[in-house]
Amino acid sequence: MADIIDMPKLSDTMTVGTLVKWNVKEGDTLAFGDILCEVETDKATMEVQNTIPGVLLKTYAAAGAQLPVGAPIAAIGKKGEAAPDPAAKKAPAAKAEAPAKAEKAKPAAGVPAIPESTGVSCAPQALASGDRVAASPYAKRMAAKAGVNVAALSGTGPGGRVVANDVLAAASSTPAAPAGPVNVAVTPPADGKGIQPDADVAVSGMRQTIARRLLESKVTVPHFYLETEVDAAPLLALRETLNKRLAEAAGKDAKDALKLSVNDFILKASAEALRRVPAVNASWAGTSIRTHGAVHLAFGVALEDGLVTPVVRDAQAKSLREVALDAKALIAKARSKKLTPAEMSGSTFTVTNLGMYGVTGFFGIINVPNAAILSVGATVAKPVVDAQGRIVVGQRMVIGLSGDHRVVDGANGAQFLQALKQLLEEPALMML
Amino acid sequence: MPVLSYREAIRAALREELRRDENVVVMGEEVAQFNGAYKVTEGLLKEFGPKRVVDTPISEAGFIGVGIGASMLGIRPVMELMFWSFSYVAFDQIVNNAGNIRYMSGGLINCPIVIRGPANGGTNVGATHSHTPEAILASHPGIKVVCPATPYDAKGLMKAAIRDNDPVYVMENTILYNDKGEVPDEDYVIPLGVADVKREGTDLTIVAHGRAVITSLKAAEILERDHGVSVEVVDLRSIRPLDEETVLASVRKTHRVLLVEENKPFCGVDAQLAYLIQAKAFDDLDAPIGRVSSIDAPQIYSKPLEDIQIPNPDRVVEGALKVLA
Amino acid sequence: MAKPIALTHPESLKRPPGPSAFAKDPVNAALTKADKVKLYTQMARIRHFEQRCIRTYQQGKIGGFLHLYVGQEAIAAGTLSVLGKDDHLITGYRDHGHALMVGMDMNSCMAELQGKVTGCSKGKGGSMHYFAPDKNYWGGHGIVGGQAPLGAGIAYALKYKGLKGCCLAYMGDGAVNQGAVHEAYNLAALWDIPVIFVIENNGYSMGTSQERSSAHPGSLAQRAEGYGMDWDLVNGHDLYEVRAKTAAAVKRAHEKSRPTILEIFTYRYFGHSMADPDKTYRDKDEIKDYRENKDPIKLWEKTLLDEGVLDAATIASVNEAAMDEADKAAAFADESPYPEVSDITKDIYWEEDNRGPATNSRGTIIFGD
């Protein structure tokens, strides 16, 4: 039976090797110690010595190939013997075997129970004894501020410890959430006429994260709210023209042409407004305010089981077209649940839009650690007084800003809205 | 920006400093003719000649002592230890002499020496070759210790170490030597004692150094993806001087902390950090401080077991979830 | 390129090998035919075991470092074959040859390399850290030179207990420059410790030739004079010579409780470890010369053929059996399990392994007597 020679491991740290050159050719008779080939490792180019006397039946890799340790490179056997099919060999032997055995060494749970320190027992201590209330230092401090009685709370931390979330929940006076996703008995409405069964429905990890984040934001971030109304007519007109031109330019591929949405304009305008009022592009960092050089714009995408906020990166440096393309790609990914964590993190400002549902105006909860969130309502036709004092039909859109008062003051917030309003009303400015 | 391996980044730092300052001398076992046991010093003999790049016999106590003595007269020796594990042979020189000379002379004598080399487990070389002495050494006032995790940091910290006027011990990692990253060509220095937030997050702070930073970043990805947890990873970079402020600021932001290191837990760097955090940010803690370190035993040889003994992403995720419970 | 190392080797190495001047030494004259074949077999086993290791290493089944003894076999075979039941040994990381010589079996040696629980150290030590105290073999030490004082300490304990024994402490030509080695020399001579420091001078410490690493008055062993210690130079390619000169040192230790430094000239055919590209510090002709003209196993084979002790058929069967044994050891190692995770924290403290307070305050467990 022929032996398959694998890409050898030639040093303590080698994981891949480059086959620099073959020193033998198929058909050669090889002795122990003959140099088969040269392999470049992470440290050096090394000669590979033969350990199996016989005839070189076949080489599976050409000079220049970069291969992981364990990949077949040649077969050695008896003269005239057929070279085996390397794929038939049960994968890189060492690799396949080592982890399999290692798996066996581990207890079933995957990660083994790790002894913390030799000779030191680490049994979990009982947290509360007697009258002492087990609460984290942070929860106690938070409770004192919010005027919540810690002793009255039942903690959801390990051993019943009251943690910050419990205090947040109490402070927002919503009933404490059940400890985890539990399904309780479902009671169907008596006459079968209810709109849905009475039930506690287990929530997804996403929903839990949303709940936790938003609650924390609403309770710990001092929100303030500003609102203004924008004349959306010029924007709508520009959008129509641009989309028409884009379709014409695409010719027979018109149906694939980029179509700009109102939201794309708002994203682009927001980035530009942040450039003009950079104080809003910042975060509260505990004891300091962190200013951000780049504008990373998060925007909400509603999904069946919640909401995700993908991020258009470096929006300050992107054209309207680039912003639109990015946003489209992110929305598609969000819908097919393909967003990576990186694509959903690191935002510096968030835009949320409920205009498509006819909502005329609202205020979102700040997406921590952003300092503000922009809420965009529907564009509605309504009577307005024009510059000549006449009552005419106007296209109006209400935009609201929720700001973190630790970072942004009313004046900065107002300047930001003012800048945004100007950009939306004279959209050509965005192109500059 | 050029992309260099961690090994090349250190070499670039050594080359630039050899060019910049004629007092810089590279010394160690196999550093010159053999081009370095781990090829960090490859090509330096050719460029700088045998006066600046010097092979030594296997006499760690002797040649490191010689380096320390020379540094007292203003030479800036950069001594390579093939492994930091071998520093134990030269402990008296490294701790007693280099660490105390400035103090005992009432500040009259400086000791601007750098000792560098890999200090890590994970390559299946057994207990004698797998020591991570950063905690032991940093526990001696007078000594500075840095543990770069990325090529960029490796170059900047190495240059800072060479220019520093005190003994600075740089702990590298054979597993990181091939890691690649952007490293500017130009002369830059990363000051000792400045930590770096390698990833921002809001729910949990992980503090780590050396390769544990890389492991923690992988764990942070998993935590975000599978558990919706936003993790901040603070890379200490320097063990001593220690950047307390960056650690504490992150704790005040997330309120939950996991300490990750490849050291053994007993009297490790994390023991010091845990003390610091509870002393200075007690009221900000929403859960007991967690830690993931190497399993408390001499380094096992067997490969699959050693991979479990050292913190891996799975163990870090597990540790994080405990802190988040 | 470094100068060829033969310059520092003794005269006997420079002339073409001929019949050994030590064949008639009493310790050699006492050898039976069977003893001589056994020595051949032992050296062949060491060589085939290690050559099998190369393959296992290349397959990625052995991690970390692997330092081969190929070329140096006559030292382990010669020195250890003259020892008695109260004689002990300790060595560095190039330790497989000594292990097989004292009777450690290939299975547990191969399994140790693969980190398996059936290994001689339960997968905890690896290639550099073999141990078999039941065979008076105290390791396998990874830190260069660290074993020299330990060897002196073992010999000190023998003397303390009133046993007529000695300890052989092996080290390389690079190790001799460690401070610990010199401190051990001084203590051994000062306190009349029955230790024999064996320098296996293969010409190089990693990529550094001996003349680039060591200052000495003529040889490394001669440094003994500074401590008032006996010393000798030995041709490590001549098994008779190794045995004769070791026996003399052992006699000195047993009868006078005096230490000795033996410098045995030898050569390694492979790189320092498997990770050594072996390109910068010696040339191929040098390796070839040693392999072809000075190979200790070939020379012993020729001696025994000339003496009529060996024949071609025996040579073939001995080598085949050794190869077969090595293959079986590799299969044994492949099939053996890894340690359990819970094993990581065992074998650290006596109390924990033995569930109770220490009872060995009188040192009784050390020698099991």
Ligand SMILES: Cc1ncc(C[n+]2csc(CCOP(=O)(O)OP(=O)(O)O)c2C)c(N)n1
């Ligand atoms: C204290 C210490 N320094 C350095 C090393 C790395 N190292 C291992 S073997 C070796 C060379 C030793 O050469 P030599 O003593 O001649 O023994 P040989 O390898 O030739 O058998 C070196 C530098 C080590 N293991 N321990």
Ligand SMILES: [Mg+2]
């Ligand atoms: Mg040597």
